[in-house]
Amino acid sequence: MIEFLTKVPLFAGLNQDQLTSIAGICSKKSFRSGTVLFQEKEPGSVFYLVFSGSVKVYNRAHNGEEKILSLFHAGDSFGELSLIDGKPRSASAQTLEDSVLIALTAQSFLELLRSNFDISLLIMRELCSRLRDTNQHVYDLTFLDDRTRVIKSLITLFNKNGSRNGHHITLRMKLNYDEVSQLAGVQKPVLMQVIRDFQEKQILSFVGTDIVLDLAKLRG
Structure with a gap:
């Protein structure tokens, strides 16, 4: 687990003691392809890291049509938004193939942010990056x-x-x-x-x- 965490951009620069502490609050679980991890409007309770496989995050319209927002692969993290703002999930998540994910409960994730400013800063940068991607996508839909x-x-x-x-x-x-x-x-x-x-x-x-x-x- 620690060897994997050292390769996750979110935890880059942390020392061995910090990584050991994080590994102690993580759980690893396997999911079959097509497994829905959470659905839009559900309360958020888990933060995920992709150990292997891939996950799509998407919205579904009333007519059943999907809109894929993001794809996540090994080393990527997702599911933090509703844990931070306390609001329901803004999108759904589903595995695209047999995948292994590392999960942190909401309480463990928030304690991690409180005790590690570097991780909090990296989470903010990740959210900013996704916001920029969203802005670019809106531009593309409007002008291209x-x-x-x-x-x-x-x-x-x-x-x-x-x-x-x-x-x-x-x-x-x-x-x-x-x-x-x-x-x-x-x-x-x-x-x-x-x-x-x-x-x-x-x-x-x-x-x-x-x-x-x-x-x-x-x-x-």
Whole structure:
């Protein structure tokens, strides 16, 4: 547990005693793919760190349509907002694959913030980063056309979640096309047209369950 915590950006710079203390209040649990961890409007009681696997955070409209807000992978943290402001969850969270998560109860998480200013500061920076991302997304929805939004969303998805080798980025896709189109804020046919265009130009290629993005051809 301590070895993992040293690699989590949230706990960067903490000494061994601090990490040992944090490890003592954490619990590790495995979840099957598709497990709903919490739902929008529920009271918040747990803060999560992703040990392995991936999680999507999303809102669901009255008609059942989902809007994915964020994706989290190993080393990422989520679920802190409602623990800090005491209000219900602002979104739902679900595993995208078999995942192992590290959980801290609300009481343990808040005690951690009270006793470690560095962690409190990093939490604030993380929340600020997500707010900036939200502001940028609003800008994109307002000022960018559908095709540009899809291209930007795909590039962001590959950069954040893929593995790079030279000018190639390989992504093991955990989202379906409906979810990717929701992430970009466009209708599915627009997404599929961009993907077909990219395949024809060999910018995107499919290798088994992986998708490879050629940055050199994208920039060409």
